[in-house]
Amino acid sequence: MDCKEAESHVNDYIDGTMTVSQLETFLKHVRNCKSCYDELETYYTIRVAMSYLEEGQAHSYNIKEMLSEDMKGKDRYIFRVKQQKIGFGSLTTVAFLSLFVMLFMRLNPEQVREILELTYHWIGF
Ligand SMILES: [Zn+2]
Numbered sequence: 001m002d003c004k005e006a007e008s009h010v011n012d013y014i015d016g017t018m019t020v021s022q023l024e025t026f027l028k029h030v031r032n033c034k035s036c037y038d039e040l041e042t043y044y045t046i047r048v049a050m051s052y053l054e055e056g057q058a059h060s061y062n063i064k065e066m067l068s069e070d071m072k073g074k075d076r077y078i079f080r081v082k083q084q085k086i087g088f089g090s091l092t093t094v095a096f097l098s099l100f101v102m103l104f105m106r107l108n109p110e111q112v113r114e115i116l117e118l119t120y121h122w123i124g125f
Contacts, residue, residue: 001024006036020081
């Protein structure tokens with residue numbers, strides 16, 4: 001992700017409307033690019049200040065700290081989504097293998113050959 005693209009995603013970040021992969025590349029970029037981080041911090045500050053004004057809260061807040069916490073929260077979110085994907089992938093693999101073992105044990109060679117052909121066709125070999 002370049003600076004131009006990162007800047008175009010600042011509001012999406014604050015609104016929480018990015019996909020996980022967009023979010024991941026965006027966070028990677030702003031952590032390594034001071035100018036984009038400053039841009040994010042500016043917009044984030046304005047957004048937080050506006051929402052507090054609307055709510056009538058007049059306390060002072062450490063917005064730098066809030067943004068840092070927000071980014072860490074997004075990291076945890078990305079991590080959780082990735083864990084779920086990995087979990088789902090291995091579950092699917094295990095289910096698939098179990099099904100194969102069951103089928104191989106009960107079928108004659110001709111039927112096994114047909115299933116293999118169908119499977120290869122199905123996975124695009
Ligand atoms: Zn940048």
